Amino acid sequence: MADAHTVAPEHEQHSPYLRHHFDDMAQQFDSATLGMWVFLLTEIMFFGGMFGAYTVYRNMYPEAFASTSQFMNPKYGAFNTAVLIVSSLSMALAVRAARLGQQKALQLFLVITMIFGLAFLGVKAFEYHEHWVDMKVPLFFGHWDYHEAPQFARPAQIMFCFYFFMTGFHALHMVVGVGLMTTILVMARKGTFSPQYFTPVEISGLYWHFVDIVWIFLFPLLYLIGRTKQLI
Amino acid sequence: MHSIPSVRTYVTVWAILTIMTFVTFYVAQIELGVWNIVVALIIAFFKMMLVVLFFMNVKADSPLTKLFAGAGLFWMVLLLGQVMLDYFSRDWMPGGKFW
Numbered sequence: 210m211a212d213a214h215t216v217a218p219e220h221e222q223h224s225p226y227l228r229h230h231f232d233d234m235a236q237q238f239d240s241a242t243l244g245m246w247v248f249l250l251t252e253i254m255f256f257g258g259m260f261g262a263y264t265v266y267r268n269m270y271p272e273a274f275a276s277t278s279q280f281m282n283p284k285y286g287a288f289n290t291a292v293l294i295v296s297s298l299s300m301a302l303a304v305r306a307a308r309l310g311q312q313k314a315l316q317l318f319l320v321i322t323m324i325f326g327l328a329f330l331g332v333k334a335f336e337y338h339e340h341w342v343d344m345k346v347p348l349f350f351g352h353w354d355y356h357e358a359p360q361f362a363r364p365a366q367i368m369f370c371f372y373f374f375m376t377g378f379h380a381l382h383m384v385v386g387v388g389l390m391t392t393i394l395v396m397a398r399k400g401t402f403s404p405q406y407f408t409p410v411e412i413s414g415l416y417w418h419f420v421d422i423v424w425i426f427l428f429p430l431l432y433l434i435g436r437t438k439q440l441i
Numbered sequence: 442m443h444s445i446p447s448v449r450t451y452v453t454v455w456a457i458l459t460i461m462t463f464v465t466f467y468v469a470q471i472e473l474g475v476w477n478i479v480v481a482l483i484i485a486f487f488k489m490m491l492v493v494l495f496f497m498n499v500k501a502d503s504p505l506t507k508l509f510a511g512a513g514l515f516w517m518v519l520l521l522g523q524v525m526l527d528y529f530s531r532d533w534m535p536g537g538k539f540w
Binding site for chain 2: 239242243246247249250253254257258260261264265268269270271283287290291294295297298300301302304305308309414415418419421422425426428429430433434436437438
């Protein structure tokens with residue numbers, strides 16, 4: 210038995226993280242990256258459906274969507290965009306630190322990414338609370354006559370449904386992202402990552418940047434339409 | 442695996458993304474008619490490409506990964522393009538007389 214399982218010399222140098230069905234670490238890394246992109250493609254389809262539906266309804270009710278958009282505060286939206294972009298920068302720097310084997314920097318950048326992600330969610334919660342108080346949530350639609358422009362009452366409700374669904378699913382992805390970062394931080398503290406093995410950091414980063422991209426499109430489409438018109 | 446981008450590259454990309462956010466915010470306050478949405482989406486597309494190429498480092502990824510990332514973009518173009526062709530030409534519906 211011992212003879213049959215004698216390890217060839219070149220195998221001894223392999224990273225303990227190399228699975229036996231891959232030739233080398235580079236191939237394993239490329240496969241993991243590709244797999245993550247396949248997952249991101251399903252995410253594109255998921256959010257794409259909502260963007261498609263938004264396109265249809267906004268084209269049907271352009272004035273109503275523009276006037277309803279004025280209930281969103283674009284300053285919060287712009288601030289949150291900046292916050293997410295900083296978190297993406299720190300995520301990219303975390304991946305870089307992992308590749309260079311800088312353990313302290315990796316942990317620091319992961320924490321910064323999480324702090325900015327949570328800041329985004331905090332601002333979002335504050336905005337949701339304002340809409341809740343103003344009775345703009347679907348739950349209260351029966352009490353909202355949209356007296357500012359009664360002819361837009363129904364499409365205004367549609368616009369708010371899109372707002373809550375799109376930003377809500379985006380926020381859910383942010384919550385998942387912060388959970389991922391927590392896991393990666395725990396793994397980093399255990400010393401799991403090295404310049405030879407940092408795949409989990411890399412693919413979590415891909416996810417984080419994807420969620421950032423969704424917000425890059427949500428911000429102009431929900432907050433910035435109809436800013437030039439005084440419709441309400 | 443791939444060459445590691447410098448901190449300077451990442452910070453430059455971040456600075457451009459932040460500037461573009463301010464630009465899109467202020468351009469939205471200017472009345473451009475139908476061009477408001479066009480400008481907003483061009484800026485958003487430009488920002489997306491920066492994030493994909495540099496932060497997600499697709500620039501240095503394998504051709505297969507590039508193909509997959511491009512497939513996602515292509516699928517979105519198909520979806521939105523077909524949706525717009527259909528709904529913008531239904532002249533019996535509101536918003537259907539686009540052309």
